[in-house]
Amino acid sequence: AEQEAEATVSSVKREYEAKGRELDRRIGEAAKQSASLKSERQIISEDIEQRATAKYLDQKKELDRKFKAQTASYDSFLLGLLLYG
Numbered sequence: 001a002e003q004e005a006e007a008t009v010s011s012v013k014r015e016y017e018a019k020g021r022e023l024d025r026r027i028g029e030a031a032k033q034s035a036s037l038k039s040e041r042q043i044i045s046e047d048i049e050q051r052a053t054a055k056y057l058d059q060k061k062e063l064d065r066k067f068k069a070q071t072a073s074y075d076s077f078l079l080g081l082l083l084y085g
Helices: 002-084
Strands: none
Touching: none
16 A cells, blocks of 8 residues: 555656646746747837838828918919009
8 A cells, every 4th residue: 555655646746747847838938929929019019100100201291292382372372462452
């Protein structure tokens, strides 16, 4: 009975150690994946920021161009009125 109990305890210890190693391996993989995902998230955030900045600058240039054209039109109209008067 004593040998059987020792064999059972030994078997349980081996199984526990194997599961512990498997858990450590999975924790290591999860940490690597987490670091990889953080890196990807940072890259994506930077890409989004660059695209947003580019779009903002394009829209600003377009609005500036339209504003200048409209201002020139008003200036011409006012000059015409002044000359007419």
